[in-house]
Amino acid sequence: MERTLVDPLSLLAGPVLAYWWAIALEPSWHTHAAHVEHVRALRAGRERAEAALRQPACPHCGGTLDEYVYKTGVHIGQAFQGCTRFPACRYRVDLPAR
Numbered sequence: 026m027e028r029t030l031v032d033p034l035s036l037l038a039g040p041v042l043a044y045w046w047a048i049a050l051e052p053s054w055h056t057h058a059a060h061v062e063h064v065r066a067l068r069a070g071r072e073r074a075e076a077a078l079r080q081p082a083c084p085h086c087g088g089t090l091d092e093y094v095y096k097t098g099v100h101i102g103q104a105f106q107g108c109t110r111f112p113a114c115r116y117r118v119d120l121p122a123r
């Protein structure tokens with residue numbers, strides 16, 4: 026029966042290489058993860074800024090306008106555009122029915 030001798034050092038080669046790669050790659054992986062998070066935050070900030078620009082400004086107070094639906098009164102169910110600073114600002118304009 027033939028016996029195969031295995032060099033004990035070759036048994037260590039795999040784990041040692043894996044450990045070395047983990048150490049070598051770890052900083053770049055952290056840098057990559059931080060970069061991805063940074064870009065994600067930038068993109069979210071830009072989307073918020075663009076959304077704010079798309080929102081029309083209130084002609085009375087300079088606040089932002091948003092769409093609402095009358096919940097009471099004769100216009101119940103109809104959409105209107107009103108100032109988000111309500112009740113301090115009561116500007117509103119009825120939107121055409123869709």
Ligand SMILES: [Zn+2]
Nearest residue numbers: 083086108114
């Ligand atoms: Zn206003």
